Amino acid sequence: MTSVPRPMRPDTSQMHVSRFDQVASLVVALLIMVGVAVVGMFIIWLTATLVFVPRSVPVKLVENVPGRGDHAEGFERDLEAPGMEEMPELAEPQLEVAMEAMTEAVSSVAAAMDSVSMPSDATSKGEGGMGDSRPPGPLGEGDNIIPRWERWEIRFESSSETAYARQLDAFKIELGAAGGGKKNVDYARNLSKGKPDVYSGPGDKEQRLYMTWRGGNLQKFDQNLLRKAGVNITNRLLMQFYPEEVEDQLAWIEKEHADKQGKVLAEYLKTVFELKPKGSGWEFVVAEMRFRPKPK
16 A cells, blocks of 8 residues: 655644734734724814705895875875876876986985886876875885885995996896886896897886985986997986895895894884995995884
8 A cells, every 4th residue: 555645734833923914914003093093083174164054045024014005195095096187287297307416426326116107107087085195115004114115225336337337237236217208117237248138118017126316426327328228218217126136135234234233123214225345246235324213
């Protein structure tokens, strides 16, 4: 018989960890520790830098103001408003287009919010009486407050017509011309373009807050911009129409300013806004705010 040699078993008494194995294990352990430390520091930085907030829903400030709706202006509170045949002075258009010239650099506009409908278009007839003593606005009794279109004023300041047009475009403010024998209002927007965009619409459908000039040199810029757009402004009332989001923005700015002084809406008397540069754009700020005693 032939014997088959068997492999020799290793001598376990001579086995040991080499220096290479020790160094390799140490490096791996250090890498794990450094990785854990880096991940921990990143988590700490992330939680300290990022603030997670729920998406807020914009809140609109609503004012419940008294208004006479489509009732004729008067001194009493009739069941039916007087017609044109009883107030002949309203039958003819009374359009105030002559603005007082001023030389100051800062120009102001005053707010209004009643419907843009021409007196010559009114054909309704009433049953007589003294009219409606409530101010212009949506029909209702409302609260004892001064409405925005009576207390707001905005001041613009610009050195050039181009810069002024960019200010209006930044807030999507449109220019308009009403009256002059036309039933519709002619609008101009994107005023910084070589030729602004124009369109027309019925004035009695207009619901935006609008401004009319009180004085200042900048009203000439509105005239020039409307002419550039091809809008006829002869014997017409010029207006600035403000988007609803800008009106809401102004209302919040006003409220925050009044809250700092501990005043409530019923005490608001007059608010003057002005446009100030901010970064590459502009922002509205309260330049002046006056208050009245709180109504009882």
